[in-house]
Amino acid sequence: PETGCLSIIVLGASGDLAKKKTFPALYHLFKQGFLQSHEVHIFGYARTKLSDEGLRDRIRGYLSKGEDGESEDLVNFLHLIKYVSGSYDQEEGFVLLDKEISRHESLRNIQVGTSRRLFYLALPPSVYPSVCKMIRSYCMNQSDLGGWTRIVVEKPFGKDLSSAEELSSHLGELFTESQLYRIDHYLGKELVQNLLVLRFANRLFMPLWNRDNIANIQIVFREDFGTEGRGGYFDQYGIIRDIIQNHLLQVFCLVAMEKPVSLKPEYIRDEKVKVLQSVLPIAPEDVVLGQYDGYKDDPTVSQDSNTPTFASVVLRIHNERWEGVPFILKAGKALNSRKAEIRVQFKDVPGDIFKCQSQGRNEFVIRLQPSEAMYMKLTVKKPGLEMSTIQSELDLSYGQRYQGVQIPEAYERLILDTIRGDQQHFVRRDELKAAWEIFTPLLHKIDGGEIKSLPYKPGSRGPAEADELLAKAGYVQTHGY
Ligand code: BG6
Numbered sequence: 001p002e003t004g005c006l007s008i009i010v011l012g013a014s015g016d017l018a019k020k021k022t023f024p025a026l027y028h029l030f031k032q033g034f035l036q037s038h039e040v041h042i043f044g045y046a047r048t049k050l051s052d053e054g055l056r057d058r059i060r061g062y063l064s065k066g067e068d069g070e071s072e073d074l075v076n077f078l079h080l081i082k083y084v085s086g087s088y089d090q091e092e093g094f095v096l097l098d099k100e101i102s103r104h105e106s107l108r109n110i111q112v113g114t115s116r117r118l119f120y121l122a123l124p125p126s127v128y129p130s131v132c133k134m135i136r137s138y139c140m141n142q143s144d145l146g147g148w149t150r151i152v153v154e155k156p157f158g159k160d161l162s163s164a165e166e167l168s169s170h171l172g173e174l175f176t177e178s179q180l181y182r183i184d185h186y187l188g189k190e191l192v193q194n195l196l197v198l199r200f201a202n203r204l205f206m207p208l209w210n211r212d213n214i215a216n217i218q219i220v221f222r223e224d225f226g227t228e229g230r231g232g233y234f235d236q237y238g239i240i241r242d243i244i245q246n247h248l249l250q251v252f253c254l255v256a257m258e259k260p261v262s263l264k265p266e267y268i269r270d271e272k273v274k275v276l277q278s279v280l281p282i283a284p285e286d287v288v289l290g291q292y293d294g295y296k297d298d299p300t301v302s303q304d305s306n307t308p309t310f311a312s313v314v315l316r317i318h319n320e321r322w323e324g325v326p327f328i329l330k331a332g333k334a335l336n337s338r339k340a341e342i343r344v345q346f347k348d349v350p351g352d353i354f355k356c357q358s359q360g361r362n363e364f365v366i367r368l369q370p371s372e373a374m375y376m377k378l379t380v381k382k383p384g385l386e387m388s389t390i391q392s393e394l395d396l397s398y399g400q401r402y403q404g405v406q407i408p409e410a411y412e413r414l415i416l417d418t419i420r421g422d423q424q425h426f427v428r429r430d431e432l433k434a435a436w437e438i439f440t441p442l443l444h445k446i447d448g449g450e451i452k453s454l455p456y457k458p459g460s461r462g463p464a465e466a467d468e469l470l471a472k473a474g475y476v477q478t479h480g481y
Contacts, residue, residue, distance in 0.1 A: 004114035004147060005105045006040045006419065009097065009139075011131060012122035013044025013055060013083065017154065019062045021185075022122050025411035027063045030077045034416055041104045042081045045097055047088065055083040088123070089130035094138040101139065114147030118418055121153050124233075128153065129170050136174040152181045152418055155246050156237060157427075160443055161436040168429050177429060181418050186247040187425040188410030188417075190398070191368045195254040196268070198366075198374075208346070210321045215361065216474050217255060218328045218343040219248045226334040226458060227309065231298035238307040238446070243331040245439045249276070250427070251368075252327060255342060256317060265424035269431055276434035278319045282442045284451060286314035290463040291453035292334040308446065308453045309333040312466040314473050315438070326473040330466065334458040340368040345475060354379070356389040360478030372398040372407060377478060391478055 008026065010018050026042060029035050044055045056078045064074055084100055086093015105115050119135055121128060132151065141149045153171070158164025171180060186192055199205055208214070221243050227234040234242065253272040260267040290310030296303060310332035317327070346362040356379050363377040376394040381387065398407065417425055427435075445451050454463040461467065 004039065004116060004145075005108040006035070006116045006118070007043060007101045007104065008035075008040065008118045008120065009043045009045060009101070010120045010122055011045045011088075012124075013046045014048050014050070014058055015046070015122055018044070018120075018122040019059050021409075021411045022120055022415075023059045024062055024065075025409055025415050027074075027077050028409065028412045029416060030080075031073050034419075035080075037076060037080060039108065040080055041101070041108070043097065043100065044081060044083045045093070046083075046085060049085050050083050052081065052083045056081055088127040089134070091134065091138060094134040098139045105143075114145055115141050115143040116147045116419070117141045117149045119149070119151045120415075121151065123154075125156050125158075125167075128167065132171055132174050148179070148421070149175075150179055150181055150418055150421075151175055152183055152415075154183050156241060157182060157432055158436065159237070159241065161433070161440040164432060164436045168432065172429065178423070180429075181414075181423065182427040182432065183411075183414055184246050184250050184427055185410040185414065186250050186368075187427075188408075188412075188414040189368055190407045191366055191372050191374070192251055192254065193413075193425070195251070195366070196260075196263075199255075200259050211323055211325050213346055214325055215345045215347045215476075216326045216328065217345070218330065218341075218470070218475065219251050219255070220328075220343070221248060221331040221340045222335045222337050223333050224335060224338045224459070226292060226295065227298065227301075231295075232300035234309075235301045235305055235307050238443075239309055239311050239331050239333065240313070240439060240443060240446070244311060244313060244329050245435055246427075248329045248331060249435050249438070251342060252315065252329060253431075255344075256322060256327065258321070263424070265422065268424055269428045273428070273431050273434050275317065275319075276431065276438065278317050278322075279438050280316045280318050282313060282315065282438070284445070286316075286469070287442065287451060288312045288463060288466045288469050289446065289451055289453040290332065290456045290466070292456055292458045294458055295334075306446065306449055306453050310335070310453075310456060310462045310466070312462070312469055313442070314469065328470060328473055328475070330462075330470075332462045336459050336461055338370065342366040342368070354389050359389065359391050361476055363478060 010022050012018055026035065060074070060078065063077070064071070082100060084093065084097045086096060101117065117139065119139070121131060123131060135151065141147045158167050199209060253275055257271040257275040260271045288311070289308035291305070291307065292309050295301060295309055296305055312328060312330040315327040315329060317323070317325070342365070344364040348361060359379060360377065362379070365375050365377070367373040374396045378392055378394060379389050380392045382390045414425060454465060456463045
């Protein structure tokens, strides 16, 4: 492993993402020994005028959940954090930031190793261009002894194909692709990372994973709360840009892509791009949009907003493996439950001698959250004297099977990947472009009011039309289990 000084700079340090995700993830890495005090320095940067202690006070509560607010780990971790305030588009702040980083690098005696600088942009997208320009001009690692500068960026990466390409070109002029880490935190989830293993390390699935055996696949995200406090942002983006075009599409890639040549990140990302490029244009009849009642009560939301808070979209892949198999990507806010899962439904058994088809089909469910699990719905003989059948499950629930194993937070894992220079779980530029190519025509139709969002009740399953779309796509509800 590389040694030498590691500076982690969180830009937007007093914002929500930094407080709720970035700093807690860094703290967990620190507690597990991945960030060594003698090598690491963490800098918060934002516009607010604050002291080091001021920033520490703001984040302390988010770190100490369930533990003593004065624990040794916490005190030691907070001690590593410094704060620099400055604007996002003026050089003074970045010159000062560079000076602070360099000062700490020299304290850490970088002669013995390399100087590594990781910039985490926990910022609104409007300031990305100027912040990146400033980092490029004033804050890059200049050490002759080697090391690196890496930039972590968060979605939204643009609003459609052309704005995303504009941002990509801008970043591409400033940094090389190997310096850019586009985070999609779904790629850091345990069961998402398990997908390649599941598909390519199990003989059982390989011959079945295709149009001959699979009837349809659903990738579903549900939340049981609305856009509280984020209405202003959300109304500009909507559920397709917020969840489907990135998180669900990344899961889709891993479910549908071909086997990569090896686990080399570039090979994996090549396959993801290929499957994205094989997706057919989305037909308007393959889309149902919804907006929950009460969404517009938020004063930051426009009164005539057509922004969907729910969407169900059928994707169809034009290739040898998947021709004719609908992939239903569905996401919604303010629904009846909080859950993210993949449901792979197999076709009916030909020549059913048990007359059991009406009970349901084989279905393989991968629950990403909460309570990570994989289970397979099977038809079995009903235990007893009679020869009749019932639906049952082969169940691998992580909580039971891996008791005591702490499943890492997505951000924790992805930040560690960034430090290690592993880009497998990050989105490459051409992948991002292909993702926008799929959704941009649809998004423009929605923005132009051509497709309307149907009302649904908060706490419901979403608009009934979405269930009709699912049935039309060939999904058969399982009964009697
Ligand atoms: C974010 C979205 O990217 O993901 C949010 O902007 C959403 O709207 C969140 O709530 C969901 O993440 P998770 O990990 O809680 O499923």
